[in-house]
Amino acid sequence: MLTKKIEKALNDQIVLEAYASNSYLAMASWCEGKGLRGATKFYYAQSDEERVHMLKLVKYVNASGGSANITAVKSPESSYKTLQETFEAALKQEKAVSQSINQLVELTFNDKDYTTHNFLQWYVQEQHEEEALFRSILDLFALADKDGKSLIIIDNEIMKIRNEVEAG
Ligand code: OFO
DSSP states (O other): OOOHHHHHHHHHHHHHHHHHHHHHHHHHHHHHHTTOHHHHHHHHHHHHHHHHHHHHHHHHHHHTTOOOOOOOOOOOOOOOSOHHHHHHHHHHHHHHHHHHHHHHHHHHHHTTOHHHHHHHHHHHHHHHHHHHHHHHHHHHHHHHHHHOOOHHHHHHHHHHHHHHHHHO
């Protein structure tokens, strides 16, 4: 059974995951409009993953005697100047989500809710992987500066990275 405090914190996290999903959807749409096939595929898939993260929380809250609230989510940023800017914004967003997960973990530990604490470990690991993924893509842009690689090469690399993620 969730305490009211933890139920609220989990509901806040549901909103964050929904926002992350919408935000990647907006980035996918922006990339699609620019003909960037790799980044389009990457962000559509990322948006789907964030929706799965949201659903896991919704189901956990409901299965734990709480009520998952589905609320309005603020509009995501939808205009960018460059592809690199989308990945910088994405990494910033992932860092904010990681911080929120860490606060949730701390809250469940302090309240001795070890079931939720255990449930959240999956998110801790996921955030670690996602931050690393976005950093590795931003590294490509740093390389491009030095070697003069074109945007299309970076986009192909992003397609390969996404395919590797899907292949596990
Ligand atoms: Fe939900 O995994 Fe990142 O944000």
